[in-house]
Amino acid sequence: METALKAIAAPRRRQILRLVRDHELSAGEIALHFDVTRPAVSQDLTLLKEAGLLDERRNGTKRLYRVRPAGLKDLRAFLEEFWDPRLDALKLEAEREEKRKDGNDD
Amino acid sequence: METALKAIAAPRRRQILRLVRDHELSAGEIALHFDVTRPAVSQDLTLLKEAGLLDERRNGTKRLYRVRPAGLKDLRAFLEEFWDPRLDALKLEAEREEKRKDGNDD
């Protein structure tokens, strides 16, 4: 969770998340959007992946990334609780709800 | 906003925000909760203040801190929009609503 919070604290990483919010993009395509070198972006991707915010899929020599909704959801939930800890009860209920629906990713 | 995001990415600073969520505390009282030196905490307080997340009030030789709800609200709004940019319209409406109510701090 710590990692995720730090991950979204950097503008470029937030931008990356936005880029792969709805469609997959390859590492190279992502890198094209920024003026740092490709390895720099690659490191951001690794960090985001470790934070559980990104999914990676390999296709041939390419690596395709996209947002991992569950990760985003967890981060959101953590923050919701942070703003107001009294939401605990509601949160637990929502989780029970989630389990019932099974595999829904918000 | 950048500052605020970085501010809450550190556990001790989140803890500080929790401590002064409902009641004011002096710098010294806050520092007692942690095992780093007082200056370290003081720097955290400065950072949080700069991020707009903390209000400072002086009383004699003491400085009393408490959460600044407006700052927290802005940060929240920023994140809401980040999770789902389609909320723009709703957000603007909410802001209009805020202005109407004038000075309400959530």
Place this chain on the structure above:
DNA sequence: ACCTAATGTCAGTTGTTTCTAACGTAAGAA
């Protein structure tokens, strides 16, 4: 005036992040 309490500020050290250039690797085409 002098003292104490409560706190901020500064300089310097250490630790962490971020970046680039160079190198390594794995997939597929020729």
Place this chain on the structure above:
DNA sequence: TTCTTACGTTAGAAACAACTGACATTAGGT
């Protein structure tokens, strides 16, 4: 097997953040 494409990984530099100990400041008490 050799070449190319699309990547990740590493080493080292540079920038940044976090601490601590020492000092400065400000309010009030005696």
